[in-house]
Amino acid sequence: MSAGSATHGAYFARRRGRKHDDVTDPDVRAYLGGAQSRAAFARDLDEAGVPAATDSAGSFVIADRHTDAFLGTVSLTRRGVHRPGHLRPCGEELELAYTLNRPFWGRGVAYQAASAVLGAAAVELPDEPVIIVTQSANARSLNLARRLGFEPVMTFEEFDAQQTLAVASLHGFRPQWATR
Numbered sequence: 318m319s320a321g322s323a324t325h326g327a328y329f330a331r332r333r334g335r336k337h338d339d340v341t342d343p344d345v346r347a348y349l350g351g352a353q354s355r356a357a358f359a360r361d362l363d364e365a366g367v368p369a370a371t372d373s374a375g376s377f378v379i380a381d382r383h384t385d386a387f388l389g390t391v392s393l394t395r396r397g398v399h400r401p402g403h404l405r406p407c408g409e410e411l412e413l414a415y416t417l418n419r420p421f422w423g424r425g426v427a428y429q430a431a432s433a434v435l436g437a438a439a440v441e442l443p444d445e446p447v448i449i450v451t452q453s454a455n456a457r458s459l460n461l462a463r464r465l466g467f468e469p470v471m472t473f474e475e476f477d478a479q480q481t482l483a484v485a486s487l488h489g490f491r492p493q494w495a496t497r
């Protein structure tokens with residue numbers, strides 16, 4: 318598995334079928350606004366173009382190290398101030414998000430991918446808080462956040478559901494070789 322190396326538009330263009338699997342799966346979308354129909358997702362992708370979904374800085378595909386198969390996505394992007402749920406009034410906090418196709422849950426894949434992205438960012442960027450925002454009912458996501466070392470600090474409403482905001486320090490993820 319490699320998080321962050323096999324990424325972006327060309328990858329999705331080749332494997333758009335696997336990306337369909339995560340947006341159309343009711344389990345995967347249970348806390349993300351529900352499953353989309355395959356046709357609607359394909360239409361959106363065609364209208365916006367693959368790069369719109371994949372080329373933003375901090376968005377990565379999680380791929381199997383051996384087969385290059387699409388497993389999911391992980392992103393570390395800025396949470397826009399127009400959305401609710403912030404640590405500070407100006408917003409734009411670094412926000413971690415992740416989604417795996419259903420067959421790959423329960424294997425530590427999301428943990429490994431999130432750790433890789435956070436570790437790389439911690440070497441590149443000055444220290445600052447990183448947040449995870451997830452529905453309070455999303456036990457798997459909250460467990461992953463806890464295992465990564467994020468601490469829940471507040472709850473708020475978005476998309477008609479209670480959300481939990483958890484926080485950690487970016488430099489807490491610096492690999493040992495970078496702290497010497």
Ligand SMILES: CC(C)(COP(=O)(O)OP(=O)(O)OC[C@H]1O[C@@H](n2cnc3c(N)ncnc32)[C@H](O)[C@@H]1OP(=O)(O)O)[C@@H](O)C(=O)NCCC(=O)NCCS
Nearest residue numbers: 345348414415416417422423424425426427428457458461
């Ligand atoms: C949230 C989500 C990514 C969590 O996936 P996950 O596979 O449970 O997360 P992890 O990678 O941390 O794996 C943890 C599981 O793997 C097991 N595991 C096996 N090997 C492991 C390893 N080397 N390291 C860590 N965990 C390991 C753990 O014991 C745990 O098992 P459990 O589920 O029986 O408790 C997944 O449920 C998902 O894609 N959900 C839909 C999208 C979503 O809601 N995203 C949240 C929006 S931010």
